[in-house]
Amino acid sequence: MPSQLAAPPALAAAAPVERPPGGYYAALDLGTNNCRLLIAAPRGRGFRVVDSFSRIVRLGEGIGASTRLAEPAMNRAIAALRVCRSKLEQYAVAGQRLIATEACRMADNGGEFVSRVKEETGLELEIVSREVEARLAVVGCASLIDPAASGALLFDIGGGSSELVWIDLSRAGGGPRQRPSQAIRTWVSLPVGVVSLSERHGGVDVGPAAFEGMVGEVAGMLDAFPEATALDAAIASGTMHMLGTSGTVTTLAGVHLDLPRYDRRRVDGLWMTGDEIAASVARLVATDYAGRVAHPCIGRERADLVLAGCAILEAVRRRWGTRRLRVADRGLREGMLVELMAADGVWRRRDRGARDPVDG
Numbered sequence: 001m002p003s004q005l006a007a008p009p010a011l012a013a014a015a016p017v018e019r020p021p022g023g024y025y026a027a028l029d030l031g032t033n034n035c036r037l038l039i040a041a042p043r044g045r046g047f048r049v050v051d052s053f054s055r056i057v058r059l060g061e062g063i064g065a066s067t068r069l070a071e072p073a074m075n076r077a078i079a080a081l082r083v084c085r086s087k088l089e090q091y092a093v094a095g096q097r098l099i100a101t102e103a104c105r106m107a108d109n110g111g112e113f114v115s116r117v118k119e120e121t122g123l124e125l126e127i128v129s130r131e132v133e134a135r136l137a138v139v140g141c142a143s144l145i146d147p148a149a150s151g152a153l154l155f156d157i158g159g160g161s162s163e164l165v166w167i168d169l170s171r172a173g174g175g176p177r178q179r180p181s182q183a184i185r186t187w188v189s190l191p192v193g194v195v196s197l198s199e200r201h202g203g204v205d206v207g208p209a210a211f212e213g214m215v216g217e218v219a220g221m222l223d224a225f226p227e228a229t230a231l232d233a234a235i236a237s238g239t240m241h242m243l244g245t246s247g248t249v250t251t252l253a254g255v256h257l258d259l260p261r262y263d264r265r266r267v268d269g270l271w272m273t274g275d276e277i278a279a280s281v282a283r284l285v286a287t288d289y290a291g292r293v294a295h296p297c298i299g300r301e302r303a304d305l306v307l308a309g310c311a312i313l314e315a316v317r318r319r320w321g322t323r324r325l326r327v328a329d330r331g332l333r334e335g336m337l338v339e340l341m342a343a344d345g346v347w348r349r350r351d352r353g354a355r356d357p358v359d360g
Contacts, residue, residue: 151234
């Protein structure tokens with residue numbers, strides 16, 4: 001896989017930002033492919049994003065073959081984390097959570113890398129479990145679940161793993177409706193993501209046969225989903241929908257909308273039908289690598305990964321396809337922010353009627 005991502009020059013220290021009532025909160029997610037940071041201030045029963053950072057670092061590049069984080073990948077990640085540190089210092093955050101996921105979980109030197117990050121940047125990363133990762137995704141996306149639905153099948157396609165979560169909101173015995181974060185019936189973490197799958201099958205020259213090979217590999221993993229038969233019945237009732245949080249699904253939304261450039265305001269919360277998903281996936285499979293590079297919602301950094309993500313989605317959709325999919329341009333970081341602010345009690349009781357905690 002190409003490693004064309006160069007470290008940026010050092011940034012000059014920025015002037016501190018005046019803190020609002022309640023202070024600023026920060027959430028950082030260092031995954032197999034991306035390093036992402038959100039900084040937000042409480043507002044009403046939610047929060048307002050005041051700054052963000054995202055960079056593709058490919059920390060897990062080659063880990064499937066070597067079981068170790070490579071030196072160039074660690075250097076790229078640390079360069080990105082230095083930018084994050086400068087932002088955290090600028091905003092003097094009141095609370096923060098900084099997590100690392102699959103690449104650090106599976107790497108033999110993941111702990112050593114976390115220690116190096118602490119030494120070179122001062123940031124203390126927490127390597128979270130797959131279960132925590134799944135729960136945070138639910139918390140971050142909960143407000144996008146259709147209130148009339150009996151539940152949702154949430155999927156989070158990552159760089160090195162993909163989480164599937166059955167959120168069961170059906171009322172037991174006529175009791176009160178559960179919060180989505182408290183209604184996780186079962187979940188599974190598949191040991192496959194866009195980086196690992198594209199490294200095994202190739203991400204540049206991907207024809208229909210190669211694409212179907214990726215779909216087939218992932219399909220074989222879905223038997224591990226607990227209560228699969230019960231989920232079949234719940235989806236057959238027609239009262240559930242899918243909820244996707246990942247770069248794959250947001251890219252598909254951008255392709256479907258023919259956006260001249262990516263626009264979160266149009267993508268986050270978008271509903272797509274099964275036919276629209278299938279058409280967008282087929283369109284990407286028929287697009288060569290140069291075309292994917294040129295696409296305004298993909299670009300060079302994701303052109304060799306997007307079809308692997310589509311294959312994971314297709315495997316899930318063919319197994320448990322619902323009529324509707326809601327697209328979420330939110331996830332782990334938003335979930336962390338919600339939990340941090342809730343733990344600090346920053347939201348007043350009178351504001352609990354607000355519907356969506358995320359105001360980007």
